[in-house]
Amino acid sequence: MNVAATTTLPAGTGLRPATGRTVAATLGPVPAPEPAGTGSARTGARVLVCDDHLVFAESLAMVFVDAGYRVTAVTRSIDEVLGVLRACPVDVCVLDVGLGLGDRFERLAELRATAPATHLVLLGGRGPRQWAPDALAAGASGLVDKGQHVAAILDTVARVCAGDTVVGPPYRQLPRRGAVPDLFRLAGFLTPREREVLCRLVRGEHTAALARSMGVTSATARCHVQNVLTKLGAHTRLEAVTAAVRCGLIDAATGEWLAG
Structure with a gap:
């Protein structure tokens, strides 16, 4: 052709x-x-x-x-x-x-x-x-x-x-970035949807629960999660959640976004 x-x-x-x-x-x-x-x-x-x-x-x-x-x-x-x-x-x-x-x-x-x-x-x-x-x-x-x-x-x-x-x-697997100021800078790149995903990860939701609560397919939920990890330079969900809570991005008790 x-x-x-x-x-x-x-x-x-x-x-x-x-x-x-x-x-x-x-x-x-x-x-x-x-x-x-x-x-x-x-x-x-x-x-x-x-x-x-x-x-x-x-x-x-x-x-x-x-x-x-x-x-x-x-x-x-x-x-x-x-x-x-x-x-x-x-x-x-x-x-x-x-x-x-x-x-x-x-x-x-x-x-x-x-x-x-x-x-x-x-x-x-x-x-x-x-x-x-x-x-x-x-x-x-x-x-x-x-x-x-x-x-x-x-x-x-x-x-x-x-x-x-x-x-x-x-x-997807990027070098780890551990400094707090750098984490806040990277978090600024998250879309509102990706912030929601990170908050739900802090609440302990797995992929199937994420998909149901957000009204998307499991494949789309996995894609959102991977985008969060990529933008934050995290290798695992646990690493992303731990860093977000430790640095004050998200309230550990409620899963609410705190960074403004």
Whole structure:
């Protein structure tokens, strides 16, 4: 399938057709598309791919097309992404984390301001991975490693389209951060939903209870819990709960948020 035949091409995006051979050589076997009427891709979600390695970007675009998505454009810089977002609607931007996004991902704020309804999924590579909490705090909805099978990228985008925040395995276990001021800073990155999850963990609720009380699936509850651990730099639920109580973030008796 030719990517260019199924995409919108705003001026300056530099989109070129990709071949099936390129996909196979770069990303490995492509999973079979979902049957019509199943999965998040059935809606034809609009995806923009941005990576400065054009062959990889075009190959990934082909994978999305074969899975039932509409590829809006393939770009190579954040400036090009901004141009596309101003020209046409995009549901998900899949971005290489090495594209000069800023030390604290300041450029993600530009993308969010330009297209508030667009979800951001970051593709990481080899090297330090301590950036995950900052990326989530800056508005990323998904973190996935390029080294994983392409099916993991497709799964991440599908779940993000469904409203989940998805943190891939390489970004879940981060170095421990034990200082109280640092814990308060990291806690500031928690969303209201994630604060609720941490409070419920302090009350002793397990995953099934969390899901029932919050009206979500068990998978979504686990995702929320993992996001809390990632943002706080905790390795286990017990570590997160102990630190939150010890530092005065949450009342141990009531499970209420105290940090303001």
